[in-house]
Amino acid sequence: MRGRLLVLGAIALAGVGFIFLRGPSPHIQIRPEVLADFGLVKITNTMVTSWVVVLLMVGTVFLLTRRWELVPRGAQNFIEAVIEAFYNLVTGVAGEKNGRRFFPVVATIFFFILFANWFALTPLFNVVGLVKQVPSEAVAEHPEGKVFVMDKVDVGPLPVGLVPFPGLGQWQGEAIELGEPGAQEEVRHAEEEGKLVGEFLPFLRSMNTDVNMPLALALAATIAVEYWGITALGLGTYAGKFFNFGRLVRGIVSFRPSLVFEGVIDAFVGVLELFSEIIRIISFTFRLFGNMFAGEVVILMFTFLTPLLLTLPFYGLELFVGVIQAFIFAILTLVFGMAAVSHGAHEAGEHAAGHAGHVEEATAVAGHTSS
Numbered sequence: 001m002r003g004r005l006l007v008l009g010a011i012a013l014a015g016v017g018f019i020f021l022r023g024p025s026p027h028i029q030i031r032p033e034v035l036a037d038f039g040l041v042k043i044t045n046t047m048v049t050s051w052v053v054v055l056l057m058v059g060t061v062f063l064l065t066r067r068w069e070l071v072p073r074g075a076q077n078f079i080e081a082v083i084e085a086f087y088n089l090v091t092g093v094a095g096e097k098n099g100r101r102f103f104p105v106v107a108t109i110f111f112f113i114l115f116a117n118w119f120a121l122t123p124l125f126n127v128v129g130l131v132k133q134v135p136s137e138a139v140a141e142h143p144e145g146k147v148f149v150m151d152k153v154d155v156g157p158l159p160v161g162l163v164p165f166p167g168l169g170q171w172q173g174e175a176i177e178l179g180e181p182g183a184q185e186e187v188r189h190a191e192e193e194g195k196l197v198g199e200f201l202p203f204l205r206s207m208n209t210d211v212n213m214p215l216a217l218a219l220a221a222t223i224a225v226e227y228w229g230i231t232a233l234g235l236g237t238y239a240g241k242f243f244n245f246g247r248l249v250r251g252i253v254s255f256r257p258s259l260v261f262e263g264v265i266d267a268f269v270g271v272l273e274l275f276s277e278i279i280r281i282i283s284f285t286f287r288l289f290g291n292m293f294a295g296e297v298v299i300l301m302f303t304f305l306t307p308l309l310l311t312l313p314f315y316g317l318e319l320f321v322g323v324i325q326a327f328i329f330a331i332l333t334l335v336f337g338m339a340a341v342s343h344g345a346h347e348a349g350e351h352a353a354g355h356a357g358h359v360e361e362a363t364a365v366a367g368h369t370s371s
Contacts, residue, residue, distance in 0.1 A: 010309055026126070026300045027146035027175075030293070032210045033201040035130060045129070045202055046210035053116045053207065086110065093331075094338050098228075102337050105224045109217060110330035113208070117292065117322030120206035121315055126300060129202035131161040134178070136188040136197075142178045147187065149174040150196040161196045208292040208325075211285065218284035221333040222277070229340030238340070242277075244270040280336065284329065291325050 032044035064075050072080050090106055091099030134147050150161035176186045176197070190197050207213045229238045240246075248263025250256075295318045302311045 026304055027200070028297055028300065030209075030211070032205060033129075035201060035203070044210065045205040046207045046213060049120070049125075049204050049207040050116070050213060052204070053112070053119055056119070057112070057115055083107070090334060093334055098338065098341060101228060102334055105221070106330045106334045106337075109221060109333055110326050113217070113288070113326035113329055114322060116207050117326060118319065120204075120208075120292075120296070121299070121318055121322075125204045125206065126202045126296075128204070129200055131196060131198040132201055133196065133198035134187065136184050136191060139178055139184040139187055145178050145199060147176050147178060147197050148200050149176065149190045150198070152194065152196050161198070206292055206296050208288055209296050211289045214285045214288040214292075215281075217288070217329065218281045221284060221329070221336075222281050225333065225336045225340050226277075228337045232341040240270075242270045242274040284332070288325055288329055291321060295321055 032046040034042045034044055035048065036043040064079055067076075069076060086107055087099070087103055090103045093099070094102050131148075131150065134142060148161075148163055150163050153160045174190075176183055176190075187197050226238075232238075244266040245263065247259060247266050251259030251261075251263045298314055299311065299318060302314055
């Protein structure tokens with residue numbers, strides 16, 4: 001009986017949201033909205049979100065660590081447990097020496113992306129912002145896009161544009177596609193009714209839905225990987241992974257076709273390694289961007305179409321996706337860092353082993369000759 005009541009209550013709640021709380025279908029675009037324009041510098045909502053994320057993380061760390069105790073308890077105990085678990089994961093993959101080098105960068109990437117992804121699921125995102133009014137005379141200047149029809153409401157001294165709740169006669173909030181025929185007449189009619197018609201520019205939007213932020217993180221991770229490789233192996237040894245022409249030159253000088261063939265293969269593999277470094281930046285960027293942008297689109301559509309209950313499973317899914325994407329980005333940075341610092345050591349080991357083999361062979365020949 002209780003199960004049936006829960007099912008009926010869930011259906012009723014979904015029905016109420018579908019009938020009385022549906023907003024207009026959101027205007028979805030890849031490019032972030034510009035909140036302020038200072039000529040060469042444009043402040044977008046994703047930039048504002050990144051600033052807020054950094055401030056919140058710094059403030060949270062300060063509040064949790066201002067009374068640091070030798071014997072942890074409460075919030076300090078939880079923070080130390082999380083950091084220690086992640087540190088053990090990094091050192092388990094990279095070893096103690098490299099783990100200590102890699103941990104600050106890898107941990108910063110993980111927690112920064114995770115905090116940003118989860119923060120973007122709060123109700124502040126994509127619902128509060130500026131209204132850029134579009135008068136009917138200016139509709140022809142906006143061949144694409146969507147404007148919302150809002151009621152003008154004064155909250156104290158602050159004028160507010162509010163999308164009204166729909167009712168039985170209107171199944172969802174009203175929006176006008178500017179590219180459709182008759183859009184100018186619809187905007188003029190709404191203005192005559194005293195409505196506010198304009199584009200909605202949210203103050204906050206998930207920073208990872210702006211391709212610039214995943215690209216910046218990918219560049220930072222790649223720079224860190226290259227730095228680890230150069231400092232661990234030396235510039236010459238590390239660059240030899242990409243520009244491996246030694247065997248080719250020796251083969252040409254000594255007129256040995258077999259060595260030339262091997263040198264061509266080495267050079268080709270080096271070019272592939274160089275391309276892989278560049279492609280890694282692209283894969284880093286679009287893996288994070290694509291997953292987070294798709295998640296935001298799903299959340300937006302279900303929030304505006306069925307604002308109660310049916311959005312909860314997708315919020316749970318995005319909580320999981322936020323962790324997974326942060327973990328993948330951080331662990332791939334760690335794996336690529338290990339590959340960078342170990343490649344030259346592996347090549348040096350093979351070279352040393354080959355040199356030792358030649359020495360042993362020469363010694364054996366000398367011993368056989370002397371006998």
